[in-house]
Amino acid sequence: MFTIEHEFDATVITLVDDPAGHRQEDVTINAFEDCVTVEQFDPRTERPHKITLSFAQVADLAAALDLPEGAYKLGRPVKR
Template sequence: MFTIEHDFDATVITLVDEGSPNLQEDVIIHAFAECVTIEQYDPRRDEVCKIEMSMSQLRDLAAALNLPEGVYRLKRRDED
């Protein structure tokens, strides 16, 4: 299950783990114009862990989900 909310400066997506006996904490994604942050609560450390990705890293991740093993460099629009 997931939710999508549109805030003033970001789109917030929350991914809820369902169906597994070993459920993980919710993952919260904040999509800003210049970057994306990913947060998840870590109960062992009792804190929220946060990762910030550039839009370029996010595009690479999206492409990588659909590619076989290997090393790749995506052609950027400004390289045309």
């Protein structure tokens, strides 16, 4: 399950881990004008963890979900 909200300065997507044997904390994705942040609360430390991605990194991640194992640049395999 997920929710989408449009805030003043960002689009906020929250991914809710549907009930399972070992449920993970919700993941919140904030899409700003210049970057995307991904946050998840850590119940062990009682603090959220946040990473920031550029839009190029988000595009690479989206492409990587549909590609086989390997190293890529701009959708092409990188020669090693």
